[in-house]
Amino acid sequence: MVQDGSPGAIRTALAKHGLRLRGGIDFGPDEPFVQGPGGRAARSVLLVGNAGDGFWPHFQRWAATQPAALADPLDAWSRLVLEAVAETCGAHVIMPNDKPFAPFQQWAMRAEGIKPSPLGILMHPEFGLWHAYRGALLFDRALAAEEMNQEAQKPIHLCELCVGKPCLNACPAGAFGDRFDHGACGAHIASSRGRGCMEGGCLARHACPHRAYRYGAPFQAFLMRAFRKAIAG
Ligand code: B12
Incomplete structure (x- = not known):
C-alpha cells in the first residue's frame, strides 16, 4: 500500500513486485497533450520498469494462477501492479503497448539522462541493455524532479566508450x-x-x-x- 503518494512511497510499493521507479519528468506548458487522471492533461509522469529480471519470480507466481491462454500476460500483470499503486496516489496508468504509443523512450532519456545504443534500445550506465519500461503513472500535478530521479542523470554513455x-x-x-x-x-x-x-x-x-x-x-x-x-x- 502506498501511504503518501510520494515518489519514495511509490518506489517502495513497486519494489515489493521486483519493479523500479525509473524516474520521471514534469511536462512543460507547450508539450503535446498526454491524458492524465480524469481525462485532463497530465502535468507529470513517473516511469516504471525493470532492471534485470528481479520481477520474474513475482510475475511467475501470478501467472501460475491465470489461464494458460491469457494474451500478453506480462502486460496484464504489470497493469495490475501499476493500477494498485495508482489508486492510492491518484495517478492514471498507461502501458508501453497502449495505442497511440506514448514516447516512453523519449521520456526515459529526459528522466534518466540515458541515450540509445547502436541497437536502438536505450543504454543505461548501470543496467546496460538489460532494462525496459513496464508502464507509466501520469499525474495532474507537478512532482519534485530531484526526488523522482534520485538514481538517474548519470552522464556516462557506455556505447561512446x-x-x-x-x-x-x-x-x-x-x-x-x-x-x-x-x-x-x-x-x-x-x-x-x-x-x-x-x-x-x-x-x-x-x-x-x-x-x-x-x-x-x-x-x-x-x-x-x-x-x-x-x-x-
Ligand atoms: C513498436 C515497438 C517495437 C516495434 C518497432 C517497429 C517499428 N519499426 O516501428 C518492434 C516490434 C520491432 C519492436 C521490437 C523490440 N522492442 Co520495441 N517497442 C515498440 C513500442 C511499443 C512503440 C515504439 C513507438 O513507436 N513509440 C512512439 C514514439 C513517438 O515514441 P519514442 O519514445 O520517440 O519512440 C522511439 C523509439 O521507439 C524508436 N524506435 C523505433 N523503432 C524501434 C525499434 C527498436 C527495436 C527500438 C528499441 C526502438 C525503436 O524510435 C521511436 C521514435 O523516436 C515501444 C514502447 C513505447 N511506447 O515506446 C517499445 C520499446 C521501444 N521496445 C523495446 C524493446 C526492449 C524491444 C525489443 C528488444 C523487444 C524485446 N523482446 O525485448 C525488440 C527489439 C528486438 C531486437 N532484436 O533488437 C523497449 C525499449 C526499452 C529500452 N531499454 O530502450 C520499449 C520502450 C518497450 C518497453 N516495454 O520498454 N519494438
Missing part, C-alpha cells in the same frame, strides 16, 4: 544497419536457423559487454516469443 561495437556484428540475420530491420530478424527467428535466438535471446543484445543485469534464460525466451508474435502482426 565501446571499441568495436560488437553488438552491431553479432546478429546472424544482419538486422542492425542504419535502423533495425525487423523483417530480417523476423524471418530468421521464424526459421530453424533462429532457434538459438529464440531459446537464448537476441544475440546482438548478448554481445554487449555490460552484462551484470543480463536477463535469465526463461525471461529471454519469453521475450523472444512475444517479440515473434508482435512482428508477425
Whole structure:
C-alpha cells in the first residue's frame, strides 16, 4: 500500500513486485497533450520498469494462477501492479503497448539522462541493455524532479566508450544497419536457423559487454516469443 503518494512511497510499493521507479519528468506548458487522471492533461509522469529480471519470480507466481491462454500476460500483470499503486496516489496508468504509443523512450532519456545504443534500445550506465519500461503513472500535478530521479542523470554513455561495437556484428540475420530491420530478424527467428535466438535471446543484445543485469534464460525466451508474435502482426 502506498501511504503518501510520494515518489519514495511509490518506489517502495513497486519494489515489493521486483519493479523500479525509473524516474520521471514534469511536462512543460507547450508539450503535446498526454491524458492524465480524469481525462485532463497530465502535468507529470513517473516511469516504471525493470532492471534485470528481479520481477520474474513475482510475475511467475501470478501467472501460475491465470489461464494458460491469457494474451500478453506480462502486460496484464504489470497493469495490475501499476493500477494498485495508482489508486492510492491518484495517478492514471498507461502501458508501453497502449495505442497511440506514448514516447516512453523519449521520456526515459529526459528522466534518466540515458541515450540509445547502436541497437536502438536505450543504454543505461548501470543496467546496460538489460532494462525496459513496464508502464507509466501520469499525474495532474507537478512532482519534485530531484526526488523522482534520485538514481538517474548519470552522464556516462557506455556505447561512446565501446571499441568495436560488437553488438552491431553479432546478429546472424544482419538486422542492425542504419535502423533495425525487423523483417530480417523476423524471418530468421521464424526459421530453424533462429532457434538459438529464440531459446537464448537476441544475440546482438548478448554481445554487449555490460552484462551484470543480463536477463535469465526463461525471461529471454519469453521475450523472444512475444517479440515473434508482435512482428508477425
Ligand atoms: C513498436 C515497438 C517495437 C516495434 C518497432 C517497429 C517499428 N519499426 O516501428 C518492434 C516490434 C520491432 C519492436 C521490437 C523490440 N522492442 Co520495441 N517497442 C515498440 C513500442 C511499443 C512503440 C515504439 C513507438 O513507436 N513509440 C512512439 C514514439 C513517438 O515514441 P519514442 O519514445 O520517440 O519512440 C522511439 C523509439 O521507439 C524508436 N524506435 C523505433 N523503432 C524501434 C525499434 C527498436 C527495436 C527500438 C528499441 C526502438 C525503436 O524510435 C521511436 C521514435 O523516436 C515501444 C514502447 C513505447 N511506447 O515506446 C517499445 C520499446 C521501444 N521496445 C523495446 C524493446 C526492449 C524491444 C525489443 C528488444 C523487444 C524485446 N523482446 O525485448 C525488440 C527489439 C528486438 C531486437 N532484436 O533488437 C523497449 C525499449 C526499452 C529500452 N531499454 O530502450 C520499449 C520502450 C518497450 C518497453 N516495454 O520498454 N519494438
